[in-house]
Amino acid sequence: MKRILVIHGPNLDLLGKREPKIYGKVTLKEINEHLKRIANKHKVCLAIKQSNHEGEIVDLITKARDRFKGLLINPAAYTHTSVAIRDAISATGIVTIEVHLSNIYNREEFRHKSLITPVVSGTILGFGAKSYYLGLEALLELI
Amino acid sequence: MKRILVIHGPNLDLLGKREPKIYGKVTLKEINEHLKRIANKHKVCLAIKQSNHEGEIVDLITKARDRFKGLLINPAAYTHTSVAIRDAISATGIVTIEVHLSNIYNREEFRHKSLITPVVSGTILGFGAKSYYLGLEALLELI
Amino acid sequence: MKRILVIHGPNLDLLGKREPKIYGKVTLKEINEHLKRIANKHKVCLAIKQSNHEGEIVDLITKARDRFKGLLINPAAYTHTSVAIRDAISATGIVTIEVHLSNIYNREEFRHKSLITPVVSGTILGFGAKSYYLGLEALLELI
Amino acid sequence: MKRILVIHGPNLDLLGKREPKIYGKVTLKEINEHLKRIANKHKVCLAIKQSNHEGEIVDLITKARDRFKGLLINPAAYTHTSVAIRDAISATGIVTIEVHLSNIYNREEFRHKSLITPVVSGTILGFGAKSYYLGLEALLELI
Amino acid sequence: MKRILVIHGPNLDLLGKREPKIYGKVTLKEINEHLKRIANKHKVCLAIKQSNHEGEIVDLITKARDRFKGLLINPAAYTHTSVAIRDAISATGIVTIEVHLSNIYNREEFRHKSLITPVVSGTILGFGAKSYYLGLEALLELI
Amino acid sequence: MKRILVIHGPNLDLLGKREPKIYGKVTLKEINEHLKRIANKHKVCLAIKQSNHEGEIVDLITKARDRFKGLLINPAAYTHTSVAIRDAISATGIVTIEVHLSNIYNREEFRHKSLITPVVSGTILGFGAKSYYLGLEALLELI
Amino acid sequence: MKRILVIHGPNLDLLGKREPKIYGKVTLKEINEHLKRIANKHKVCLAIKQSNHEGEIVDLITKARDRFKGLLINPAAYTHTSVAIRDAISATGIVTIEVHLSNIYNREEFRHKSLITPVVSGTILGFGAKSYYLGLEALLELI
């Protein structure tokens, strides 16, 4: 049975409670349940992690090398600042999809630059929680 | 029956023949057929146009105001240069999804800036022809 | 009888329907009628065109060389991107006035640069439809 | 009877004597007389000041709050450097029109940035002395 | 018999009438005749087009794929703004020569950037009408 | 008895009347009274000036050299443009505290640069009128 | 009894030992004792943390949501690089004061940009350890 790693970046545990105008009202728990239902339907196994630590996310990715077929990641704030996560994705060679809840290109100037996009297979942004679901479906087709 | 407008920007008629390393081997005709199959399944009607003319694309969008529920657009080269298409999307108020075959953010520097992204609901990029199919499914849920 | 060319750039046919907070509620038809009343009062003849096509606007200007005494233009989105329209204005040598409905200098950063202003006699911006009327009166005095 | 304040910025007292290729041959006195004739025709009262002092211009604007209905200003050199005049205009809330004799956007690079434009109702530039007259007429309609 | 496509970009129909200090006194018709004489001498067939429309130029290039052996283009104003024409040249894979009448690198700053040069075989600029003739001779040797 | 100079920069006489969303509702008179109460409690003497004139503020500072122990200044608009006030503070060598009512770093881009901060002992910003009171208390401890 | 969270960013445990010319001689322990004395006087309870880990600081802030009334933070090196801490502060909605020991605006260029300032209530910088004490007093008045 294929295994897929899902990583939620910093502050995403606050989802639903935090600035709902930007991020919507759905909680991280609800997103995870929806993702699992999609996974079940396709008979794949999901491992889901949320972390506020750049280093921990790098750990997760580098250890995923031989254990996962694909990575679905919302790097959140680390999108714009983490060369380490970028390097980890390049190094593992796992098929990776980047998702964002909001349209990062119509927010503050410093969010218009993603260090992650150039090293992923594809990016989906602006659809709220649906970005995750589309991303998982796309990932399932790719692997 | 809901109607959706699909616009393919400049040079996309060459798809399949043009630089397959970047754009893949599928032809525009094949993409359009796949899009129609998805549309049929969801009982919506698609109007599909390809144009190399910025002004023609603006015409199509401004005239779509009352006749279409949603717009799926791959602005191709005009992504990076057309304020006119951006303004047309803002002005019509139609729900719009932007798609790109390639990952524009790991190509030449001048392709890293999309004038269109800030005015659309969501963007999907890097999945080849699948960007269109994901985009249409996302659009169908939004409208 | 003197002849004057009026060119409305892309998306201006949506005027009145489009983002009224930025552009006001008056329609293009009402503006055109008001412009004609001014022209009648001054015994000049107006030719009025709206186009979403950069090339068409260039065509209009290059053909206006010997047939019109003055040009009143709202280049809209092409203000910021069209070297071709700029070159056409320089090449024809017709007295030209640039007008804008909105104050382009307090909107998005990319609208703060006009490629057109350096080659026109004068620019009027921020007065809504009145920008056109002031522009026409100024043009009538110049020619 | 409505009162309007007209402010001429630095060096404008030299008008007519100074670089006529850029600024024309009309003197400030002639401009003021023409402005008064327009005002008389519309039954409004003008107060006209010229000052080379940024602080004095700020004083004039801040004191104008309750005494004037509108402000017609040519900020001249302070256009490009004065945050203080900009703040004064924002703070008073008087309807303000900015005018320039020359086309500041085809002169030196440092003149292509106006700190004043983003806080005024409208801007008129490049018509020589006529910029003032158009500006006053526009102001009279707005108030 | 080999066929070559010659494209003249926007405003070049005004040649000879337009700003002769920059562009010289020769007309487009004279250039075309001279080009044809060169072509005759080399027994090749020329198709010559002038267009002010970016989209039309893209159409011409994309349709040239199987019908022409080489392309001689003066992109004029679109040199600096058209990603679409650049993409069309890349996509067709026809041997392409870019020519300019004037020395674009000693004119305004915004003309110092050519989006076209990086995708052509060679560029010739600054020789007036002779840029075309040298370009055609170079093209004839390359194909 | 120690003497302290307080300088309010341009437009601060409008405080309470001017854009209360940004600057709060308290008037300059109320701030001055509060500052005097703090001064009385600490047995120091305050001299308080408001000026819209950059030159006058420079005069005040350069003359303060031997007569004041400390300077509390809100340079307002001159924060971003006045090298002269910066030089005056450096030259006098008086202990200086810079205060701002609003958080200048989340307003317009041009307000993100303070020419004054690099030459003062400390800066306090964003607390409304309280910025002054904290600043005075800090100044009293430093001198 | 109100609770306040104090966070000391990276390297601040070296305070007193580290580059005393820039940061002063007082130790973190002494600062913490002084802060507690102020807290006791005002009958509030302080929780004080020092961490070199960006992720840990994000954890602390996101968990503080319901347990603390205010946050006093010296983000130190993360001031200039952490979008994650910025997002955590925005998301929690706790009243936050940012303090710096040194005047970051007269040090290296890369320290002149604070990602944190735009999302806090107020900032105090340059007073050495006193920045903390002023910051705590300001925070106590705000909550």
Add this chain to the structure above:
Amino acid sequence: MKRILVIHGPNLDLLGKREPKIYGKVTLKEINEHLKRIANKHKVCLAIKQSNHEGEIVDLITKARDRFKGLLINPAAYTHTSVAIRDAISATGIVTIEVHLSNIYNREEFRHKSLITPVVSGTILGFGAKSYYLGLEALLELI
């Protein structure tokens, strides 16, 4: 008898007292006496002014038009910020020499840009008080 105007910009009254490492120990009075001795020797008459006010310096220059043959100016802090003084020098057409005590090009970045240099006949910098004396001698030869 020829008349020459000497203008000392802001903060120069502090000379000798202010930051002697940068500006030297000589006072403004001593410089003025030395300048007068040179003037006497050459039988010209000097008018010497020091002002901290940008507007006052503009007044002095604009009024100097018909009364002085030459201008020797140390614009000090206004060197880097005053378009108004620059315009005044251009407008008067008096032969002007710019002097600086210090080498402004090896100090802070913002002092590396002189708005004044492009409109003067010549500039002398870095020689301390001697910059003035050389400047006066150069001016005497030019007029």
Add this chain to the structure above:
Amino acid sequence: MKRILVIHGPNLDLLGKREPKIYGKVTLKEINEHLKRIANKHKVCLAIKQSNHEGEIVDLITKARDRFKGLLINPAAYTHTSVAIRDAISATGIVTIEVHLSNIYNREEFRHKSLITPVVSGTILGFGAKSYYLGLEALLELI
């Protein structure tokens, strides 16, 4: 016996497996063994750590103050983003050598800036694993 700390930054545990074209085929374990052989020969003791966590690296450095004579560090991805590690190196005052396997100056633009280089004694880059060995030998001579 002297003690030296060796720190391997993020993703270096993947060495040998990761992008061998850029980083070579040698594993981290082999590098560490080679480093230990050099250390043994010189009778010094090595402590070697690899971490993906910026905060952990800061912890290691700040705690190294009194326990190690020198630091050999490959900051990897944190080279370009970590002010915290830079500050930790400055604060500890340990002799530090920075090494890189690859030539960071001929890779992506964002890798051309090292925040670490300005605070170390020396830097060695581009020699693959040999960068470490040269670095250790250099460090042994310096301490």
Add this chain to the structure above:
Amino acid sequence: MKRILVIHGPNLDLLGKREPKIYGKVTLKEINEHLKRIANKHKVCLAIKQSNHEGEIVDLITKARDRFKGLLINPAAYTHTSVAIRDAISATGIVTIEVHLSNIYNREEFRHKSLITPVVSGTILGFGAKSYYLGLEALLELI
């Protein structure tokens, strides 16, 4: 008999041996022979020099003033860095053609700027050795 100077800039003596992918396989000797054949045909005399020394190239050009009718130059690496060669070309007033073997505008960023182009009559680039031959023919027509 007319005389023409040909200058080959730095490293061009390595032609044919050096990076053939970029510069082609033809040697400098072969190019020179071809150039001489063209010259013979047109009855002009060529002087050909290769130099790696910027100063020597300046010497050659400044001494060419009265002895040569035209200059054909490939400034190679000095294209991007030599103001001295640019000034020499301007000063001599000889008709000058600049040629480049490769298309410098699709190589490294620092090669996209030619200091020489703005002062020459025309530029030909990207045709390999043929750039020289076209350049010589163009030069022969111009003189």
Add this chain to the structure above:
Amino acid sequence: MKRILVIHGPNLDLLGKREPKIYGKVTLKEINEHLKRIANKHKVCLAIKQSNHEGEIVDLITKARDRFKGLLINPAAYTHTSVAIRDAISATGIVTIEVHLSNIYNREEFRHKSLITPVVSGTILGFGAKSYYLGLEALLELI
């Protein structure tokens, strides 16, 4: 008897013949004779060199260390590009004056940056040949 070295940079041997609008009509020989007359009057000995070679100028300066008391240099084109000459001046420690015939700050943008000014005692520019004479007199006073 004191010895002074005078260095004329590249292309200055063309003086009087070259672009007289920018550089005046006086020849280098005349300047040198005038400089010698000044030197004779002050009983100092001049060594005068002109060179188009950056390396030769560096040679001259590095060898001047023990043999000359002062250096008067017009670096001409190397002003803007030569770090080597800058380093040579710093390294020799000779008192150095930089002169320019023209006002380099109102010419092309790339001439607005002098690499030499930050390491000299003083700079004199814009006075034509007189810049040299003033420079020599200033140098004579300094040594």
Add this chain to the structure above:
Amino acid sequence: MKRILVIHGPNLDLLGKREPKIYGKVTLKEINEHLKRIANKHKVCLAIKQSNHEGEIVDLITKARDRFKGLLINPAAYTHTSVAIRDAISATGIVTIEVHLSNIYNREEFRHKSLITPVVSGTILGFGAKSYYLGLEALLELI
């Protein structure tokens, strides 16, 4: 017997006499002797050159093609300005090591950019004379 070329760039003949705070007290002669001792130990032959001339350094490198196995170069000031030396290194294809005495990345901004680093095998900087010795040892292992 293998031969290695050592090139010392401009001003390095002043070593030991020049700014010892930056470059140390060791002379170039001492460095050369040390380098020869290392070479003797490894049975290789060194040719050592110092030159202030960019062109001479290019000559040395281009002629080294067939005669040397490796190049050890300290390009000094030419590090930041010489495309010609960069091209010479690329063209020869000799294994090259770049060394710097000082840490160029904590000096003036213009020294933070090396044109040479991207084309060498490795770079060693900041170790004073030891940079050369480490560089030679590294070079000996590579060839």
